[in-house]
Amino acid sequence: MGLFNLPNLPLSALLSQLLLGLVNGSFYAILSLGLAVIFGLLNVINFAHGALFMMGAVLTWMGLTYFNINYWAMLVLAPLAVGLFGVLTERLLLRWIYKLDHLYGLLLTLGLTLLIEGAFRSAYGVSGLTYDTPDALAGATDLGFMFLPNYRAWVVAASLGICFATWFVIEKTRLGAYLRAGTENPRLVEAFGINVPLMVTLTYGFGVALAAFAGVLAAPVIQVSPLMGQNLIIVVFAIVVIGGMGSIMGAILTGLGLGVIEGLTKVVYPEASSTVVFVVMVIVLLIRPAGLFGKEK
Amino acid sequence: MKNTPSLVYTLLLVALIAAPFVGAYPVFVMKLMCFALFASAFNLLLGYTGLLSFGHAAFFGGSAYVAAHAMKVWGLTPELGLLTGTAVGALLGWVFGLLAIRRQGIYFAMITLALAQMVFFIALQAKFTGGEDGLQGVPRGRLFGVIDLRNDLTMYYVVLAVVVAAFLLIARTTRSPFGQVLKGIKENEPRALSLGYDVGRYKLLAFVISAALSGLAGSLKTLVLGFATLSDVHWSASGQVILMTLVGGLGTLSGPLAGASVVVLLENKIGELGHLLARLTTIDWFNALGESVTMVTGLIFVVCVLAFRRGITGEVITVVQKLRSLSNAK
Amino acid sequence: MAPPALDIKGLQAWYGESHVLHGVDMVVQPGEVVTLLGRNGAGRTTTLRAILGLTGARKGSIKVNGAQTIDMATHGIAHHGIGYCPEERGIFASLSCEENLMLPPTLKGAGKGMSVDEIYEMFPNLAERRHSQGTRLSGGEQQMLAVARILRTGARLLLLDEISEGLAPVIVQALARMIRVLKRKGYTVVMVEQNFRFAAPLADRFYVMENGRMVEAFGAAELDAKMPVLNELLGV
Numbered sequence: 001m002g003l004f005n006l007p008n009l010p011l012s013a014l015l016s017q018l019l020l021g022l023v024n025g026s027f028y029a030i031l032s033l034g035l036a037v038i039f040g041l042l043n044v045i046n047f048a049h050g051a052l053f054m055m056g057a058v059l060t061w062m063g064l065t066y067f068n069i070n071y072w073a074m075l076v077l078a079p080l081a082v083g084l085f086g087v088l089t090e091r092l093l094l095r096w097i098y099k100l101d102h103l104y105g106l107l108l109t110l111g112l113t114l115l116i117e118g119a120f121r122s123a124y125g126v127s128g129l130t131y132d133t134p135d136a137l138a139g140a141t142d143l144g145f146m147f148l149p150n151y152r153a154w155v156v157a158a159s160l161g162i163c164f165a166t167w168f169v170i171e172k173t174r175l176g177a178y179l180r181a182g183t184e185n186p187r188l189v190e191a192f193g194i195n196v197p198l199m200v201t202l203t204y205g206f207g208v209a210l211a212a213f214a215g216v217l218a219a220p221v222i223q224v225s226p227l228m229g230q231n232l233i234i235v236v237f238a239i240v241v242i243g244g245m246g247s248i249m250g251a252i253l254t255g256l257g258l259g260v261i262e263g264l265t266k267v268v269y270p271e272a273s274s275t276v277v278f279v280v281m282v283i284v285l286l287i288r289p290a291g292l293f294g295k296e297k
Numbered sequence: 298m299k300n301t302p303s304l305v306y307t308l309l310l311v312a313l314i315a316a317p318f319v320g321a322y323p324v325f326v327m328k329l330m331c332f333a334l335f336a337s338a339f340n341l342l343l344g345y346t347g348l349l350s351f352g353h354a355a356f357f358g359g360s361a362y363v364a365a366h367a368m369k370v371w372g373l374t375p376e377l378g379l380l381t382g383t384a385v386g387a388l389l390g391w392v393f394g395l396l397a398i399r400r401q402g403i404y405f406a407m408i409t410l411a412l413a414q415m416v417f418f419i420a421l422q423a424k425f426t427g428g429e430d431g432l433q434g435v436p437r438g439r440l441f442g443v444i445d446l447r448n449d450l451t452m453y454y455v456v457l458a459v460v461v462a463a464f465l466l467i468a469r470t471t472r473s474p475f476g477q478v479l480k481g482i483k484e485n486e487p488r489a490l491s492l493g494y495d496v497g498r499y500k501l502l503a504f505v506i507s508a509a510l511s512g513l514a515g516s517l518k519t520l521v522l523g524f525a526t527l528s529d530v531h532w533s534a535s536g537q538v539i540l541m542t543l544v545g546g547l548g549t550l551s552g553p554l555a556g557a558s559v560v561v562l563l564e565n566k567i568g569e570l571g572h573l574l575a576r577l578t579t580i581d582w583f584n585a586l587g588e589s590v591t592m593v594t595g596l597i598f599v600v601c602v603l604a605f606r607r608g609i610t611g612e613v614i615t616v617v618q619k620l621r622s623l624s625n626a627k
Numbered sequence: 628m629a630p631p632a633l634d635i636k637g638l639q640a641w642y643g644e645s646h647v648l649h650g651v652d653m654v655v656q657p658g659e660v661v662t663l664l665g666r667n668g669a670g671r672t673t674t675l676r677a678i679l680g681l682t683g684a685r686k687g688s689i690k691v692n693g694a695q696t697i698d699m700a701t702h703g704i705a706h707h708g709i710g711y712c713p714e715e716r717g718i719f720a721s722l723s724c725e726e727n728l729m730l731p732p733t734l735k736g737a738g739k740g741m742s743v744d745e746i747y748e749m750f751p752n753l754a755e756r757r758h759s760q761g762t763r764l765s766g767g768e769q770q771m772l773a774v775a776r777i778l779r780t781g782a783r784l785l786l787l788d789e790i791s792e793g794l795a796p797v798i799v800q801a802l803a804r805m806i807r808v809l810k811r812k813g814y815t816v817v818m819v820e821q822n823f824r825f826a827a828p829l830a831d832r833f834y835v836m837e838n839g840r841m842v843e844a845f846g847a848a849e850l851d852a853k854m855p856v857l858n859e860l861l862g863v
Contacts, residue, residue, distance in 0.1 A: 039403075093603065097602060097603070102403045103406065104606070106349070106403060107543065108599060108602040110536060110539075111595045111598025111599040111602065112595065114592065114595025114598065115596060115599065117591060117595075118589055118591030119592055121591060122585065122589050122592065174729065177722055177729070181722055183721070185717055187701070188713060188717045189730075190700075190702045191679050191705055191713075192702075192711075192731035193702050193734055194702055194732060238414075241411065271422060275418045278411050278414060281408070285399050
C-alpha cells in the first residue's frame, strides 16, 4: 500500500514500460557516449550536447516539412549537417580554450547551448512540433506475451547498433587506436606525425553527429521542441558521473542501465522517476566516488 | 588581485543611500542588491576557491521557497524568515558540498548541477511549493515585530543594511587567514595538501558559506518581491549567477557587483536596447531582441570566455595598472 | 654532398614565458651517433623537444635533411623522417603492445621502415607479449617497444631521450648492441644520456649543454683529452 504500486500489473504492461526505459536508455547511451568521446580527447564537457540532439530532431522535422525529405534520408543528413556545424564550432570557437582551465570549456559550450536554443526558440517558440512515425515502422507486432511497438524496437536496435559500431571502431581499429592514444598523450601522438588537431576537430564533429542521430531517432517518440535537450542533458551529466568517462563500454552500459531503472521506477513509484537517476548518482558518489567504470584522469 | 580602493566603495554606498531620492525605483535597486549579494556569495566559491558550482539556484531558490513558506504560512517575522532561509541554504550547501567534493574539476560542476536539478524537480512536484505558480503573496511583515516593511523606502534601507553587512562579511572572509588558504587551494591545490591543510574541509566550509549567503539573497528577494517561483530553482538561475560573476570579473570583490548590475539591467532593458539598436542600425531584426534574451545571454557568454575573461573589473584594473606604469616610467 | 641530417643554428625556445634555450647550435651528419651531455636542467631534453616543435615559441633555424622546419607544426616536422623516444617512454596504456608498435604511421618521403617481422626478429620479447596491454610490459620491454615503434616508420633520424635510464645492466647492454646495429644500418642517432659509460663508447661526437646553450663540442677521438672538462661540467 502507500507509495508503491506493486505489480498486480499484467506482464505486458511491465514489459512495455521496460521497453520505454530501454528507449530512453538508448538515448542516454548515445549521448553519454558522445560526451565521453569528446571529453576524452578535447577535455571539454560539451554542455551543448543536448542542444545538438535537439538540432538533429528539429532538422528532421524541418527536412520533412519544408523539403519533403523523409525520415530515412534524415537519419544520414541530420548527423552530417550537425557534424559539419560541430566542425565549424570547434575550429572557430573551441580551439581557443584548450589551454585554459576546464571550466571555460563548460562555460563556452553553455553559451553555445543558449545561442542554439535561443535561435530555434525565436523561430519556433516553445510548443512542440509533431513528427509522425515513418510508415514502415508504424504499428506493433504481436509477440504473444506483449504487443511490441515497431518504432520503439527500431530505436533500441538502431541505438545498440550505432553504439556497438562506435565501440568497435574505437577499441578494435587503427583509427580508434589513434583516438585512444591521443586521449592519453596528444603531443606524443603528434610527434609521430599524426595530425592531431584535425583528429580533434573530426572527433568533435563525430560526437555531435552522434547526438544528432539520437535526435532523429527521438523525433517520432519525444515531442520535438527547442527545449527538448535541456532537461535531458542534465540527466546525461548525472549518468556520466555515475559511469565515469574513462570507458566507452561503461558509458553505453550505464546509459542503458539507468534508462531501465528509470522505466522501472515509473512502474513502482512514478513521482520519483524524474529524480531517480540523481538519487543513483548520490548513492554511487557515496560508495564508489570514482564512478562505476571510472578511470580518473 | 588588487582591491578597489575604499573611496570607490564609499562613493557607491553614498550613491545607494541617496538613490531613492534621486529618482531610482526602490524595488528595482533592491532586486539588484539581492542579485549582487547572490553573485558575491557565488564568487567566494568560484573566484576565490576556484570551484565552479552549477547548482547555486538550489540555494537561492530553495531558501526562497522555505523563507516564503515560513513568512506566509507560519507567520514568521521577516528577520526570522531571513534566518530560516539562510539556514536552509547552509544545510543544502553542506549536503551538496559533501557529495560534490568527492570528485575533482569538471565532475564537481556536473554533480552540483544534477543535485540542483533534483531540488528543482522536488520544488516542481511538492505541494508546499505551489507547483507551477510558486508561492505568491508573501507578506512584508514587521521587522522584529515592530518596523513595518510594507513601505518600500523602509524596506529599501533594511535591504541595504543586510546586503552591506553580508558583503562586509564576504570581504572579511577573503582577507582572513581562512581566505588566504582558499586562494592557495585555488592556485595550487597539491601544494596546499602537501603543506598539511585539510583541503576538503576548507572547500566544504567555503561551499557552506557561499550557499548560506546565496540563501540569504534568495530569502531577501522573496521578501522584497513577495514571491518565490520555479525560475528561482531552475538551472538557468545558476547559469545567470555564473554569467554575472564572469562578466563582472572573477576573484575580485567588486566584480560581482558590476556583473550583477550589468546582467539585471540588461535583462530588464533588453527590449529597449533592441529598439535603440534597430533605430541606429536600421536593422529591423533588433526590434525582436527583447524576445531573444536567451540568445543574447549565450552570445555574452561566448564573447566573455573568448575575449573578455578578466571581466569588467579585471579590465579596469588592467587599464589602471597600465596607466600607472606609464606614469611611473616618465 | 648530402645535407646534414640535422642542422640547428641559434635555436631559442620558450615554455610559456620561460626562456629555456638561449641559442643552440648543433650539426649532425647522416649516419652519425651524437650524444648530448649535460647536467639536469641544462636543456638537453628541451632541445630534442624543440626540434619537434613540442615546446612553446621557437626562434632560429632548424633544418632536417636540408629542409627548414622552424615554422612547421609538430606533425609536419615528424614527416621529415624523425623518430622520437621521449624520456618517459610514452607507452600508451589503452593500447596493446602490438597496437603501440603499429601506431606511428609510415612517414611520407622517408625510406621504407623495418617490417614488423624484422622488428619482431630484433626484439623477440615484443613478439611474445604482443597482445599484452602496453603498460604491463617491464621497463626494459617498454623501452624496446618505444624504440621499435619508430623503426617501423621509416624514420632515419632518431632522437632518443635517456633510453638507458632505470634499466638493468643486462638490458642496457642490449640497448647498446641495438644502437650499434642501427649505426651499421646507417641510422642517424641523437642521444640524450646521463649514463656516460653507456653513451661514450657509442658516440661519434659529443655535445655538452649548460644553461640552454652548447658549451662544448668534440669528436670521439678527443674524448680522453676532454675528460677533465667533462668532470668539471658534469661531475662525471
